[in-house]
Amino acid sequence: MKDLKGEILAMVEKDLAEIEIALTDNLNPYLDLVSDVAKHILFAGGKRLRPLLMVLSARICGYQGNYDKVFSTIFEYLHAATLLHDDLVDGAELRRGKPVANRIWGNSTTVLVGDFLLARGLSIAAATGKPRIIKIIAEITENMSQGEIHQLMRKGRLDITEEEYLEVIWRKTAVLFQGACRISSIIANSPKRYEKALSEYGNNLGIAFQMADDLLDYTLDTNALGKKVGADLKEGKITLPVIYALKKAGRTDRHRMESIIKNNKFSVREFKLLIELLEKYGGIAYTKERAKEYIEKGKRALLVFKPSKTRKLLEYIADYALVRKT
Amino acid sequence: MKDLKGEILAMVEKDLAEIEIALTDNLNPYLDLVSDVAKHILFAGGKRLRPLLMVLSARICGYQGNYDKVFSTIFEYLHAATLLHDDLVDGAELRRGKPVANRIWGNSTTVLVGDFLLARGLSIAAATGKPRIIKIIAEITENMSQGEIHQLMRKGRLDITEEEYLEVIWRKTAVLFQGACRISSIIANSPKRYEKALSEYGNNLGIAFQMADDLLDYTLDTNALGKKVGADLKEGKITLPVIYALKKAGRTDRHRMESIIKNNKFSVREFKLLIELLEKYGGIAYTKERAKEYIEKGKRALLVFKPSKTRKLLEYIADYALVRKT
Numbered sequence: 001m002k003d004l005k006g007e008i009l010a011m012v013e014k015d016l017a018e019i020e021i022a023l024t025d026n027l028n029p030y031l032d033l034v035s036d037v038a039k040h041i042l043f044a045g046g047k048r049l050r051p052l053l054m055v056l057s058a059r060i061c062g063y064q065g066n067y068d069k070v071f072s073t074i075f076e077y078l079h080a081a082t083l084l085h086d087d088l089v090d091g092a093e094l095r096r097g098k099p100v101a102n103r104i105w106g107n108s109t110t111v112l113v114g115d116f117l118l119a120r121g122l123s124i125a126a127a128t129g130k131p132r133i134i135k136i137i138a139e140i141t142e143n144m145s146q147g148e149i150h151q152l153m154r155k156g157r158l159d160i161t162e163e164e165y166l167e168v169i170w171r172k173t174a175v176l177f178q179g180a181c182r183i184s185s186i187i188a189n190s191p192k193r194y195e196k197a198l199s200e201y202g203n204n205l206g207i208a209f210q211m212a213d214d215l216l217d218y219t220l221d222t223n224a225l226g227k228k229v230g231a232d233l234k235e236g237k238i239t240l241p242v243i244y245a246l247k248k249a250g251r252t253d254r255h256r257m258e259s260i261i262k263n264n265k266f267s268v269r270e271f272k273l274l275i276e277l278l279e280k281y282g283g284i285a286y287t288k289e290r291a292k293e294y295i296e297k298g299k300r301a302l303l304v305f306k307p308s309k310t311r312k313l314l315e316y317i318a319d320y321a322l323v324r325k326t
Numbered sequence: 327m328k329d330l331k332g333e334i335l336a337m338v339e340k341d342l343a344e345i346e347i348a349l350t351d352n353l354n355p356y357l358d359l360v361s362d363v364a365k366h367i368l369f370a371g372g373k374r375l376r377p378l379l380m381v382l383s384a385r386i387c388g389y390q391g392n393y394d395k396v397f398s399t400i401f402e403y404l405h406a407a408t409l410l411h412d413d414l415v416d417g418a419e420l421r422r423g424k425p426v427a428n429r430i431w432g433n434s435t436t437v438l439v440g441d442f443l444l445a446r447g448l449s450i451a452a453a454t455g456k457p458r459i460i461k462i463i464a465e466i467t468e469n470m471s472q473g474e475i476h477q478l479m480r481k482g483r484l485d486i487t488e489e490e491y492l493e494v495i496w497r498k499t500a501v502l503f504q505g506a507c508r509i510s511s512i513i514a515n516s517p518k519r520y521e522k523a524l525s526e527y528g529n530n531l532g533i534a535f536q537m538a539d540d541l542l543d544y545t546l547d548t549n550a551l552g553k554k555v556g557a558d559l560k561e562g563k564i565t566l567p568v569i570y571a572l573k574k575a576g577r578t579d580r581h582r583m584e585s586i587i588k589n590n591k592f593s594v595r596e597f598k599l600l601i602e603l604l605e606k607y608g609g610i611a612y613t614k615e616r617a618k619e620y621i622e623k624g625k626r627a628l629l630v631f632k633p634s635k636t637r638k639l640l641e642y643i644a645d646y647a648l649v650r651k652t
Contacts, residue, residue, distance in 0.1 A: 029472065030472055031472055031475055031476060031479070033475060033479055034471075034472060034475055085437050085438065085441060088433065088434065088437060107414065107433065108414065108478055109475060109478060111411050111414060111437055111440075112411065112471045112472075112474050112475045112478070113471070113475065114437075114441075115411060115440075115441075115444065115467065115470075115471035116468055116471040116472060116475070118441065118444060118445075118467070119444075119464050119465075119467035119468040119471060120464075120468060122448050122460070122463075122464040122467070123461060123464035123465055123468060125460075125464075126457050126460040126461035126464050127457075127461065128457075129457045130457070131452055131453075131454075131455045131456070131457060131460070134448075134451075134452040134457070134460050135449060135452035135453065137448075138445050138446075138448040138449035138451075138452050139445075139449055141441065141444070141445035141448070142442055142445040142446060142449060144441075145360075145438045145439070145441035145442040145445060146355065146356055146357055146360060146438075146442060148438050149357055149359060149360055149435060149438045149439065149442070150357060152434055152435060152438070153357070153359055
């Protein structure tokens with residue numbers, strides 16, 4: 001397979017550099033501590049996927065203004081805010097190999113800096129001067145918090161269905177991708193069908209992205225992931241590979257899987273056995289297949305736009321979501 | 327003194343009833359759990375001061391629309407969100423005599439429901455269709471989070487100055503009061519001088535309100551306060567009565583105060599001694615005096631409006647902020 005990541009990066013180098021600058025320039029806190037905590041999470045090697053999607057979506061809509069990079073920060077700030085609050089929720093210790101913010105600055109400061117980032121995102125949204133955009137951004141935030149709460153409510157519950165899993169990942173992940181792609185068309189005053197297409201693209205990409213992310217927990221080693229193997233499971237997150245395998249397994253194997261999952265201090269050996277069972281019952285293959293379908297659906301939505309370098313890039317990004325290793 | 331509270335309540339009974347309904351109607355979560363946690367904090371006997379200020383400010387500006395109650399919920403939702411996040415920050419156990427949300431539902435759910443309430447507030451702000459209002463609301467949220475962080479940074483520090491204290495309470499409390507009064511004039515399409523007057527009124531009221539609140543910690547018994555005596559001090563919050571008394575005290579008494587403050591397990595006897603010293607060096611009288619000045623300044627700003635029942639009410643509310651016992 002070609003080096004998709006390298007190819008994408010070469011094509012968006014200038015955009016990414018400008019996004020980095022915008023992320024610093026628009027943060028604008030009055031306290032150094034806020035800046036320190038925010039930058040700890042903002043500049044920890046994130047892929048800038050969400051702001052990049054916003055910038056590319058604006059470009060494919062023919063946006064000619066100078067504010068695409070500024071507005072793209074909304075999506076990274078919201079994302080960073082949820083990471084700060086989620087790490088607290090998840091009780092995680094590391095993110096991308098660095099200690100999570102709440103282990104350094106404590107829960108209180110971390111929660112409040114998360115609030116600040118949420119508010120910054122919404123302030124910048126307000127600067128678009130378009131109430132519809134602001135409404136979309138505020139609704140994204142509502143959905144993300146409810147998605148996380150939903151996930152938390154179902155923590156460790158083995159009776160979660162694929163449908164419920166989809167509902168959760170749509171809210172917690174896909175709505176932000178969808179928003180990043182969609183609001184660009186509004187800023188660019190594009191026809192409705194462009195908004196619809198980008199909305200569809202972002203939504204499907206977001207779902208596939210989260211499925212691929214959930215798969216990483218069962219397919220990668222610790223170094224590549226920057227967090228502990230089996231971390232999702234230890235936090236009680238029952239994701240699609242497990243949901244599917246549990247449904248398909250016979251009684252004995254289901255019991256074996258359940259006993260590993262329920263014991264959140266499982267050994268590496270037990271975890272490997274679990275992966276074997278996930279593979280045996282097709283949980284991993286099924287999740288890959290579903291993610292692929294969403295990616296294909298997302299790419300099809302882009303056909304409303306005529307072929308261009310930007311459309312190609314958006315297609316590459318969709319493909320990359322499936323094969324990424326970090 | 328006349329029964330100011332009773333008089334105000336009689337005058338706003340209908341408004342308050344409508345605000346209660348709006349608070350339920352506009353919450354709109356998809357998860358019952360979100361509703362449960364949000365209602366735990368929203369319907370715990372709050373005074374609805376912020377939404378009421380919004381409604382009365384709209385009225386004094388001659389607002390004729392039907393959305394004042396809906397928009398007034400913004401300020402109660404933001405307030406409730408900060409309470410949820412602050413209780414976590416403060417490590418408090420009780421609020422208004424009830425266990426705080428994080429003791430019942432855990433930190434994670436509480437943080438996320440706070441996020442949801444913030445987002446709801448901003449969604450409703452977006453529904454005004456006025457980007458300036460949305461900008462103001464988003465900036466309020468930025469300020470509140472930074473005010474709380476600032477307070478946290480200075481926790482237990484005895485070298486905090488009156489100036490810094492004012493900066494903190496302006497951000498954490500006054501900007502929300504100011505916003506509640508100010509945006510009404512924008513919704514009502516009032517002349518700029520009305521916005522300026524209401525902004526000034528709200529700002530001064532907010533500062534006085536917080537000073538009065540800080541005084542309650544040194545003037546009330548546990549029952550009236552619904553939390554433990556000396557709670558602010560135990561959380562390391564050094565407020566104006568203490569700041570002033572420390573500045574005025576001679577060396578020996580200052581050391582006596584400092585040793586009580588630094589020991590956050592002080593006894594009731596020690597706390598009483600501290601109050602005596604606060605009184606001796608005028609910390610309580612000075613704070614009352616300053617709060618009174620802010621109230622007078624706030625009331626003077628209202629003189630731009632011709633005398634009316636609504637103006638009278640706003641004046642009464644300002645007076646009440648000084649004498650309230652809860």
